[in-house]
Amino acid sequence: MGGGIVGLAVARELARRNPHATLCVLEREAAIGTHQTEHNSGVIHAGVYYAPGSLKARLCVQGARELYEYCEQRGIASERCGKVIVATEPAELGQLEELERRAKANGVPGLRRIDAAGIRALEPHARGIAGLHSPQTGIVDFSSVARSYAQDVRDAGATVATGCGVESIQLAGRSLRLGHARGVTEARHAVFCAGAWADRLAVAAGADPDPRIVPFRGAYLKLAPERRHLVRSLIYPVPDPSLPFLGVHLTKHIDGEVLIGPTALMVGARDAYRLARVRRRDLLDTLAWPGTWRMLARWWRTGVTELRHAALHSAFARAAARYVPELRAADLHAAFAGVRAQALARDGRLVDDFVFSRTERALHVRNAPSPAATSSLAIARHVAEEAERAFDLAP
Numbered sequence: 001m002g003g004g005i006v007g008l009a010v011a012r013e014l015a016r017r018n019p020h021a022t023l024c025v026l027e028r029e030a031a032i033g034t035h036q037t038e039h040n041s042g043v044i045h046a047g048v049y050y051a052p053g054s055l056k057a058r059l060c061v062q063g064a065r066e067l068y069e070y071c072e073q074r075g076i077a078s079e080r081c082g083k084v085i086v087a088t089e090p091a092e093l094g095q096l097e098e099l100e101r102r103a104k105a106n107g108v109p110g111l112r113r114i115d116a117a118g119i120r121a122l123e124p125h126a127r128g129i130a131g132l133h134s135p136q137t138g139i140v141d142f143s144s145v146a147r148s149y150a151q152d153v154r155d156a157g158a159t160v161a162t163g164c165g166v167e168s169i170q171l172a173g174r175s176l177r178l179g180h181a182r183g184v185t186e187a188r189h190a191v192f193c194a195g196a197w198a199d200r201l202a203v204a205a206g207a208d209p210d211p212r213i214v215p216f217r218g219a220y221l222k223l224a225p226e227r228r229h230l231v232r233s234l235i236y237p238v239p240d241p242s243l244p245f246l247g248v249h250l251t252k253h254i255d256g257e258v259l260i261g262p263t264a265l266m267v268g269a270r271d272a273y274r275l276a277r278v279r280r281r282d283l284l285d286t287l288a289w290p291g292t293w294r295m296l297a298r299w300w301r302t303g304v305t306e307l308r309h310a311a312l313h314s315a316f317a318r319a320a321a322r323y324v325p326e327l328r329a330a331d332l333h334a335a336f337a338g339v340r341a342q343a344l345a346r347d348g349r350l351v352d353d354f355v356f357s358r359t360e361r362a363l364h365v366r367n368a369p370s371p372a373a374t375s376s377l378a379i380a381r382h383v384a385e386e387a388e389r390a391f392d393l394a395p
């Protein structure tokens with residue numbers, strides 16, 4: 001269930017391993033991949049940031065390697081353009097060192113420390129006092145990847161059914177009855193990959209409400225075409241280690257566009273592609289969750305900065321100009337926004353790692369934020385192995 005990049009990758013892997021199984025993907029929207037899969041930075045992460053030993057670290061490094069191979073095999077445009085992480089102040093050097101340590105422990109290929117001249121050699125318009133260069137970080141259009149996974153699913157004889165928003169889940173003897181807009185689908189087992197709606201489906205299947213998904217909107221600006229030369233590939237800040245977001249970055253897109261963003265603003269709808277969109281149920285779910293208030297008590301200052309970036313074009317431009325000083329507000333135009341499905345624990349912790357859980361006859365992907373698109377093939381293998389154990393499927 002869920003026709004985003006994760007659900008489609010899981011379906012593809014299950015179909016590949018169980019050629020005699022009857023398999024169907026139920027997607028609520030009229031088309032596949034219309035949520036996070038379509039609204040993101042398009043970066044194939046190399047695995048620099050993640051705590052060694054975490055699922056993110058392992059599945060990102062494996063997933064990136066497999067994704068490049070997959071794109072080559074299928075003729076999907078991807079580019080190992082490399083990225084620089086730039087420190088602009090001495091206070092950031094300790095965290096840069098920690099990132100280097102993590103990247104080495106995670107087996108990120110080719111990562112090296114660079115100085116101010118090294119930054120300029122790679123990104124002539126960027127400024128910083130030290131940095132890291134990750135040559136294997138790259139770019140791709142994740143929507144094209146998801147469409148290709150869906151084709152693999154269909155080629156394996158399985159079905160991708162759109163317009164099937166699952167509304168109810170009932171255990172009925174040896175099967176699950178999934179009620180949706182087009183009737184009922186009876187299944188021996190189910191895997192739920194619902195992105196921003198993951199908690200609701202897990203709870204409907206009998207799981208604990210912890211963690212809850214809280215939507216964080218990420219808006220992007222784009223560089224005017226005549227200023228695209230200011231960014232050669234990918235320029236990232238040194239992120240705050242206590243937040244799961246990477247900060248405003250400058251990224252070349254596979255279609256040549258240069259994006260600046262995303263912001264990270266808590267919003268009132270799980271599909272708040274427009275800032276003004278508020279859905280009563282989504283808002284109540286966020287406000288009624290004790291973790292929301294605990295998180296706000298800790299992060300309200302960051303929230304105020306994000307609000308300024310969201311409201312003021314000039315503040316957003318200034319944040320990016322810290323890395324590329326020639327950037328002016330007039331060089332930037334509004335682009336699109338995505339909404340992150342960020343799991344928030346009851347104790348107010350923004351859950352950093354991928355989270356998978358189980359209910360009777362079902363598996364749930366409960367937290368698959370960035371770099372889950374990069375990691376999709378490795379996540380799919382992880383979930384399929386888990387399904388073989390939980391559902392007693394023959395490999």
Ligand SMILES: Cc1cc2nc3c(=O)[nH]c(=O)nc-3n(C[C@H](O)[C@H](O)[C@H](O)COP(=O)(O)OP(=O)(O)OC[C@H]3O[C@@H](n4cnc5c(N)ncnc54)[C@H](O)[C@@H]3O)c2cc1C
Nearest residue numbers: 002004005006028035036037040041043166195218372374
């Ligand atoms: C701003 C932003 C930038 C990002 N940048 C990157 C990046 O550069 N690199 C990277 O690797 N990752 C990035 N990510 C993360 C990445 O986009 C996500 O981790 C990934 O797309 C998650 O895929 P998904 O399939 O779990 O979710 P989604 O793509 O959101 O798919 C979930 C699907 O479930 C469906 N669904 C929900 N409820 C139901 C229901 N009841 N019945 C049926 N279907 C349902 C939805 O309609 C949707 O199609 C970014 C994310 C955001 C928001």
